[in-house]
Amino acid sequence: MHHKGLLVLAIVLVLSLLAGLACAGGQPATTSAPETPAKETTPIKIGFMGNLSSASSLSAKAAAQLAVDEFNAAGGIDGRKVELIVEDTKGEIPKCVELYKKLVMVDKVDLVVIGEKVEMGVAGMETGAELYPEYPHIFINTTGSGDVIWQKVATNYNKYKFGFQTYYYTSSGYLTVMVPKDSGPMWRDVIKVKKLALIYEDMEWTKPVRQGIPNVYPSAKEIFKSLGIDVVYESTLSLDQKVFTSVLDDIARSGAEGIDMVVGYIDEAAFVKQWADSSAKNLPIFMWGGLVGMPQAWEATGGKCAGVMVGSSMVREPITEKTVPFMDNLYNKFKVGAIFGSHTTYDSLYGYKKAVETAKTTNAEAVIKAMEKVEEVAVLGTIGWDAKNHYNLPSPKYITPSVQWQNKEMKIVYPTTLKSAVPYKNPADCR
Amino acid sequence: MVKINTEFRRDRIVLRLDTKKYEWVIEPRYWRNPILGVLVLMVLPLFVYQYPNLLTMITTANLYAAIAIPLGLQIMGTGRMNFGPQFYLGIGGYTAALLNLHFGWGPGATLVATIAVCLAVSLLLSPITWISKGLYFSLITLILPLAFLDVTYVYGDIFRGEVGLSGMSPLFTLGKVSWNYLAYFYCSLLLLLIFLFVSDKIGRSRFGVNLAAINENEDVARMMGVNVNRYKIFYYVLPSVLTGIVAWFIVHTFRTFAGVTYLPLEFMIKILLISVVGGRGFVYGAIPGAYLIVGLDEALRGLGTINYFIYPLVLAILIIILAPKEGVYGLFHRHHYRDYYASMKVRRE
Numbered sequence: 054m055h056h057k058g059l060l061v062l063a064i065v066l067v068l069s070l071l072a073g074l075a076c077a078g079g080q081p082a083t084t085s086a087p088e089t090p091a092k093e094t095t096p097i098k099i100g101f102m103g104n105l106s107s108a109s110s111l112s113a114k115a116a117a118q119l120a121v122d123e124f125n126a127a128g129g130i131d132g133r134k135v136e137l138i139v140e141d142t143k144g145e146i147p148k149c150v151e152l153y154k155k156l157v158m159v160d161k162v163d164l165v166v167i168g169e170k171v172e173m174g175v176a177g178m179e180t181g182a183e184l185y186p187e188y189p190h191i192f193i194n195t196t197g198s199g200d201v202i203w204q205k206v207a208t209n210y211n212k213y214k215f216g217f218q219t220y221y222y223t224s225s226g227y228l229t230v231m232v233p234k235d236s237g238p239m240w241r242d243v244i245k246v247k248k249l250a251l252i253y254e255d256m257e258w259t260k261p262v263r264q265g266i267p268n269v270y271p272s273a274k275e276i277f278k279s280l281g282i283d284v285v286y287e288s289t290l291s292l293d294q295k296v297f298t299s300v301l302d303d304i305a306r307s308g309a310e311g312i313d314m315v316v317g318y319i320d321e322a323a324f325v326k327q328w329a330d331s332s333a334k335n336l337p338i339f340m341w342g343g344l345v346g347m348p349q350a351w352e353a354t355g356g357k358c359a360g361v362m363v364g365s366s367m368v369r370e371p372i373t374e375k376t377v378p379f380m381d382n383l384y385n386k387f388k389v390g391a392i393f394g395s396h397t398t399y400d401s402l403y404g405y406k407k408a409v410e411t412a413k414t415t416n417a418e419a420v421i422k423a424m425e426k427v428e429e430v431a432v433l434g435t436i437g438w439d440a441k442n443h444y445n446l447p448s449p450k451y452i453t454p455s456v457q458w459q460n461k462e463m464k465i466v467y468p469t470t471l472k473s474a475v476p477y478k479n480p481a482d483c484r
Numbered sequence: 485m486v487k488i489n490t491e492f493r494r495d496r497i498v499l500r501l502d503t504k505k506y507e508w509v510i511e512p513r514y515w516r517n518p519i520l521g522v523l524v525l526m527v528l529p530l531f532v533y534q535y536p537n538l539l540t541m542i543t544t545a546n547l548y549a550a551i552a553i554p555l556g557l558q559i560m561g562t563g564r565m566n567f568g569p570q571f572y573l574g575i576g577g578y579t580a581a582l583l584n585l586h587f588g589w590g591p592g593a594t595l596v597a598t599i600a601v602c603l604a605v606s607l608l609l610s611p612i613t614w615i616s617k618g619l620y621f622s623l624i625t626l627i628l629p630l631a632f633l634d635v636t637y638v639y640g641d642i643f644r645g646e647v648g649l650s651g652m653s654p655l656f657t658l659g660k661v662s663w664n665y666l667a668y669f670y671c672s673l674l675l676l677l678i679f680l681f682v683s684d685k686i687g688r689s690r691f692g693v694n695l696a697a698i699n700e701n702e703d704v705a706r707m708m709g710v711n712v713n714r715y716k717i718f719y720y721v722l723p724s725v726l727t728g729i730v731a732w733f734i735v736h737t738f739r740t741f742a743g744v745t746y747l748p749l750e751f752m753i754k755i756l757l758i759s760v761v762g763g764r765g766f767v768y769g770a771i772p773g774a775y776l777i778v779g780l781d782e783a784l785r786g787l788g789t790i791n792y793f794i795y796p797l798v799l800a801i802l803i804i805i806l807a808p809k810e811g812v813y814g815l816f817h818r819h820h821y822r823d824y825y826a827s828m829k830v831r832r833e
Contacts, residue, residue, distance in 0.1 A: 147544040147547075154537045172742040178650075184661055256640075
């Protein structure tokens with residue numbers, strides 16, 4: 054009785070210690086020995102980190118597992134088996150930092166993949182930069198958007214060269230490609246508008262699109278202007294905004310002939326419902342990403358999304374021979390949909406595989422050089438990374454189709470060169 | 485001529501210099517348990533040194549405890565429940581990070597700036613402890629970090645919104661990353677122990693008596709001559725500054741800082757859980773509370789996605805069992821009651 058209090062304290066500390074030790078597993082951390090031929094017969098280890106309570110991380114995790122299963126079924130990478138270690142960050146930066154160290158220092162993985170929010174990728178990359186000189190490894194960020202990952206490589210190559218970013222076409226890093234070669238021609242040649250309203254969500258990833266990056270990219274408005282499309286209205290929406298009617302009325306009054314929405318995280322269901330009942334309801338609308346690009350959007354909006362266009366990789370279009378089998382296998386084997394984050398994770402692993410096979414080693418320096426040159430057939434086109442900036446090769450190499458909701462289904466309307474592309478329809482004709 | 489008088493008693497040494505009196509407790513029962521507790525924390529890294537992730541985990545536990553300790557002091561000293569101490573985590577973190585990134589200030593200079601900015605902001609906001617009571621105070625403090633979170637998006641050019649700031653300079657570099665991580669742990673432990681020491685000293689001092697009086701009944705304390713308003717400012721400002729210092733430490737050890745991680749309510753709930761499970765009536769409870777919550781989180785994470793159901797369930801059970809006993813530390817305190825331990829309770833009225 055007398056020592057019960059101390060006992061309680063001791064149990065608390067021992068519990069935490071045991072729990073951590075149990076979860077840490079594996080061998081304790083030792084500094085990596087120089088690469089030797091003997092090591093090259095050991096399994097290649099890949100670490101995946103994500104917030105396993107989020108749908109996109111779960112889908113990305115399943116995609117990583119699918120890729121690793123396929124590698125092993127085909128004899129591994131360069132004859133070596135591949136081992137996947139999955140860690141749950143719970144969406145917390147301290148946990149992300151902790152697990153990154155575990156994967157690199159304890160599990161000694163060759164590659165770390167972070168498949169969740171961009172701030173986790175940034176935290177991981179900082180930890181990785183600290184570890185790289187002693188524990189060389191490769192890092193790929195496959196789900197978080199924005200410029201920060203590749204800009205670190207661009208501005209301090211020696212420190213961050215181990216980091217790569219794979220993302221869909223909405224990455225603002227592709228602004229010079231995305232607007233001039235994808236959405237710009239779509240508005241000008243397919244939908245045929247001359248005046249456009251631009252709507253951005255108030256997030257960091259849209260900032261370069263809004264403002265451009267000095268000496269790197271002009272803003273989206275300037276790019277549209279160079280294509281002969283005047284931006285007559287611009288506005289920013291906050292993430293917690295629920296009422297959009299005044300914005301839609303202002304757009305209708307502005308004389309805009311279409312609405313280009315640089316969004317992915319706003320309440321798109323609420324926006325679409327209000328658009329369908331507003332004075333702007335007959336204006337074509339294109340959303341860069343988000344809920345409306347998912348199959349459940351029809352039900353979520355009560356069918357009000359008819360006529361809405363959106364960038365979506367969830368349509369069954371055989372962009373390459375890998376696209377449809379990937380979607381089917383992911384669902385059949387893991388019961389998850391091929392949503393945001395899954396394509397990029399799967400394709401990144403195939404890109405890494407090709408780079409290791411080219412370099413014939415997992416030595417990080419050699420693999421980095423190989424990844425800067427690699428091109429491999431992927432689910433969404435061709436995977437590879439820019440040699441200087443380490444973002445993945447943009448459209449038309451890596452494609453996210455623009456689809457339109459027609460007859461309760463998402464139909465590809467751009468690029469028109471895709472096999473299942475259908476003609477664009479006015480929103481009124483889709484209702 | 486200064487008169488010096490030294491007196492050796494059974495349990496303490498008393499030194500008198502003229503009218504001033506100093507005491508040092510020498511009887512083991514008074515200091516044995518705290519020393520044992522500190523020793524356990526100090527030797528813990530020897531067992532986990534080879535596992536840098538565990539070292540980071542217990543460093544994080546120290547930091548959580550270092551946030552919960554001033555929070556406990558603040559709750560008792562102002563007699564009000566603060567639902568947004570992470571506001572000062574944001575203020576301190578962004579101050580240190582911005583000054584380091586844009587002006588190249590080193591960790592020493594950013595520490596001074598962090599303290600100054602947190603001091604200024606908390607002084608400015610401290611009158612809310614006079615104006616609002618109970619639920620209203622809680623609501624105001626709840627809103628502050630959420631409003632600041634919005635500011636980090638609106639002024640994305642400065643705060644970088646959801647991406648946050650990264651690339652800040654490290655606290656130090658010892659040549660090997662594993663040495664760095666070990667040193668970070670001991671620094672976090674030092675921070676924690678300083679906070680504990682400061683809180684403990686306050687609790688035992690004349691300030692602490694006033695703190696207990698304010699916490700028991702503000703009106704009665706005022707009637708007895710306690711300058712309640714002045715004390716409430718002190719107990720609002722000091723913990724706010726201490727919380728800011730934790731943010732400074734996070735900035736220079738994790739080297740990334742994003743408001744979206746630290747400012748939302750979820751983070752505050754974790755700190756509140758640490759206070760409740762550890763023992764909300766005592767600042768000491770924050771340490772076992774933080775280690776328990778962080779250890780439990782790590783242990784249950786191994787269960788896979790089901791841990792998202794099990795973890796809150798276990799926490800709920802812990803709260804039901806431990807809250808009536810004033811948390812883990814309450815269990816200890818109940819069986820080892822000592823009049824020298826602070827025994828102030830959170831005011832229930």
